[in-house]
Amino acid sequence: MAAMTLRHGDRHAVLLAKDSMYPAHVAFYLAHELGHVALNHVQPGHLVVDSESNRLATFEEDEEEEAADRFALELLTGDTTPQVLPSPDSVISPPGLAEEARKVSQQRGIEPGTLALCFGYSTGNWCVANAAMPYIYSERKRVSSEVNNVALKDLAFDAIPSDSLPFLRAVMGNSPA
DSSP states (O other): OOEEEEEETTEEEEEEOOOOSSHHHHHHHHHHHHHHHHTTOOOTTOEEEEOOOSSOOOTTTOHHHHHHHHHHHHHHHSOSSOOOSSOTTSOOOHHHHHHHHHHHHHHHTOOHHHHHHHHHHHHSOHHHHHHTHHHHOSSOOOHHHHHHHHHHHHOOGGGSOGGGHHHHHHHHTSOOO
């Protein structure tokens, strides 16, 4: 499992199982799950579980998954079928891809790691895309810790059943107040 979204009444929760040392790797999964919420794919009392994949869903396989993929791409890049950089036919090094991603990021307002991963997806050259990450980001840090810190500030812990709090503490790796 990479991520899942559940719905209880009118409230939704997104759980991310995918972790990385760079935010671009996790951003797509989070945006995809937000797509399920925004597109009303999750019915009350149900959940949607998504597995890790190196490819996007197709309409023939699952209409809702394809719609959530398009939502995620548009949220992250402004386009449901983003153009990658540079030309998929070109051979590029990790530092070269990072430099190009930073340049295009400034021009188009798209996070550079996301651009590098779009290159990896469209070309199948995941080695170069992933190897570009240390050149794009100044430091490595667990994305799960960053996401959990945001969640810890916004969760209404007094609304969570007391018997669920130990589980929440365990999966978030932090102690809710």
